[in-house]
Amino acid sequence: MSEPNPNLMATAIQTSLTPPIAKLTAVDNVVQFDPAAHLVGDLPSKKISMKEVGFAEDIGVSPVAVSHPFRLFTQEAVEIMRKEIFDIPDKYKFQSNIAKSQLRGYARDCAPFTMAGWNHPQTIAIISQIAEVDLVPVMPYEIAHINLSAKSKEDAERELQEHQEKERSIRVDEAIGDCREATETPIVGWHTDSYPFVCVLMMSDVESMIGGETAIRKTDGRILKVRGPSKGYAVIMQGRYITHQAMRALGAQERITAVTSFRPKSALVKDDTELRTVRAVSDLNELYYDFSDYRLQLLEEQIRHERVRVAAARQAGEDFDTTEHKQFLGRVREFANQSDRELVPQSQVQKGYIDKVDHPDAVIEF
Numbered sequence: 001m002s003e004p005n006p007n008l009m010a011t012a013i014q015t016s017l018t019p020p021i022a023k024l025t026a027v028d029n030v031v032q033f034d035p036a037a038h039l040v041g042d043l044p045s046k047k048i049s050m051k052e053v054g055f056a057e058d059i060g061v062s063p064v065a066v067s068h069p070f071r072l073f074t075q076e077a078v079e080i081m082r083k084e085i086f087d088i089p090d091k092y093k094f095q096s097n098i099a100k101s102q103l104r105g106y107a108r109d110c111a112p113f114t115m116a117g118w119n120h121p122q123t124i125a126i127i128s129q130i131a132e133v134d135l136v137p138v139m140p141y142e143i144a145h146i147n148l149s150a151k152s153k154e155d156a157e158r159e160l161q162e163h164q165e166k167e168r169s170i171r172v173d174e175a176i177g178d179c180r181e182a183t184e185t186p187i188v189g190w191h192t193d194s195y196p197f198v199c200v201l202m203m204s205d206v207e208s209m210i211g212g213e214t215a216i217r218k219t220d221g222r223i224l225k226v227r228g229p230s231k232g233y234a235v236i237m238q239g240r241y242i243t244h245q246a247m248r249a250l251g252a253q254e255r256i257t258a259v260t261s262f263r264p265k266s267a268l269v270k271d272d273t274e275l276r277t278v279r280a281v282s283d284l285n286e287l288y289y290d291f292s293d294y295r296l297q298l299l300e301e302q303i304r305h306e307r308v309r310v311a312a313a314r315q316a317g318e319d320f321d322t323t324e325h326k327q328f329l330g331r332v333r334e335f336a337n338q339s340d341r342e343l344v345p346q347s348q349v350q351k352g353y354i355d356k357v358d359h360p361d362a363v364i365e366f
Contacts, residue, residue, distance in 0.1 A: 031080055033116035038077035040232070041126040044070040048226070050238065054219030059241055061196050061264050061272075062133040066216060066237040069229035070130065077117060078203055078232050081258065084111035085146055094281040096352045098191075103146035104278075105286050114144045118260045127199055127262065130236055135262040138195050138273060139290035141282070142261040150254045190217060191354075193239030194277045195261035200237070202229040203256040212249035216242055236262075240272055263294075267301035271335075275342045279349045288343060295339045302332060 044067040051057070053065045073081075085103055092106035107115045117123060118137060128135045137143055206212060212228035214235070225247070229235055237244065249255050263271050275291065306328050313321065 031113060033077070033113050033120060035120055035122045038074050038080075038117060039120070039122055039126075040071040040074055041122070042071040044068040044130060044235075047130070048216075048224070050241070052218075053216060053224070053242060055241065060238050061269055062131050062238060064130070064132050064236070064238060065242055066214070066226055067130050067235050068226065069233040069235050071232055072123075072126070072199075072201060072234040073117065073232050075232055077113075078201075081111070081114045081117070081144070082203055082256070084114050085256075091283065094352070096281050096354050098354050099147060099281070101148040101150075102281055103148070104281060105141045105283055106146075107143040108140045111144065114258075115140075118143050127197075127236060128265075131197055131238075131262070133269070134265040135197055136265045138261040138263045139294050141286050141290045142195065142278075144201075144258040144260055147257045147259065148254070149249075190243050190245050191277065192241065192243055193237075193261070194274050195263060196238060196240045196272060197262040198237055198239045199234050199260050199262065200229065201234040201258040201260075202231050203258055204254050205231050206249070206255065208251045209255070210250045211247050212255065213247045214244055215247055216244045240274075267298040268305065271295075271298060273342075274338075275344075277354055279344060280351055280354050284346045284349060291342065292339070295335075299332065299335060302328075302335070 046068045048065045048067075049063050050060050050065045051063070055065075057063070085106070088103055088106050088110055092103050092110070094102045094104050096102075107118075124136060206228070207230070209228075213225040214228065214237070216224045216226065216237075218224060226235065228249070263273060273291075275287065278287065306325070310320075310325065
């Protein structure tokens with residue numbers, strides 16, 4: 001696998017973002033995130049439950065599988081966030097076998113408005129309310145991961161024309177009794193995420209776009225499609241447990257999404273985080289430092305909670321509960337072992353390559 005080409009990625013980002021950024025001259029770099037001016041937080045019209053997808057109640061950390069789009073940030077907030085990603089140093093740019101252009105780990109160093117927006121207590125409260133579980137961003141490195149695709153105006157128009165011609169052809173075939181099924185090609189294959197929840201924010205104008213839905217594979221093999229968000233809108237998904245893929249979008253010159261990953265706030269709720277899908281597209285030093293820090297924090301909280309429980313039992317004159325304490329020690333061992341498994345030595349990580357999950361085609365429900 002060849003190394004990512006930072007020059008190509010820089011060109012793609014500049015080509016895509018130069019026209020919109022030119023309109024942002026009135027936006028100052030020192031703008032502070034203000035929830036009254038920059039946060040909307042409308043609730044989604046609908047949520048799909050884990051039960052509807054086919055999962056048992058003990059799978060995942062919430063009964064919510066995925067939300068329909070909801071407006072999260074204002075137009076001004078999105079434009080400021082776009083401005084912050086315009087001139088990101090090459091060390092934050094990544095590409096892989098499943099994604100051509102990504103920005104990762106940049107927000108802490110290069111995007112103070114973005115960092116403040118995603119970490120604001122009101123933003124987190126809105127996302128937690130929709131998810132029906134108290135969440136926090138997994139770690140600073142995973143704030144506003146950017147997925148970027150860009151194409152020329154001519155290519156976008158040609159895609160739309162080809163799609164319209166294909167649709168007309170299908171309607172003609174159906175009229176003469178020779179019904180054919182259109183093939184929808186994903187931009188990312190079937191996969192599960194590394195983190196319990198993700199919030200995906202659309203940062204591009206996609207009014208002219210066709211497609212771009214998220215396809216979710218139910219446990220019975222059937223496929224459910226959830227429409228993609230518009231600019232400033234977001235969706236949340238319990239992507240660690242749900243097999244899903246992003247469908248190809250046609251007709252838009254650019255498609256920029258910001259993805260922030262979340263985990264349960266409580267150290268007593270299971271954290272199934274893994275690094276399988278992110279190691280190959282990360283600065284491993286930064287990723288591993290952040291991962292180790294938050295996992296140690298959770299471990300510290302778990303131990304503190306058990307100490308309080310044991311002390312309270314002793315104070316109450318109860319017999320020592322050997323079974324309960326040994327169960328706690330077993331959970332701690334598994335938690336530590338899980339952290340250990342995810343910290344793959346840097347020399348063993350193949351940069352730019354992420355394993356795919358292959359599934360046969362299935363019927364898509366609308």
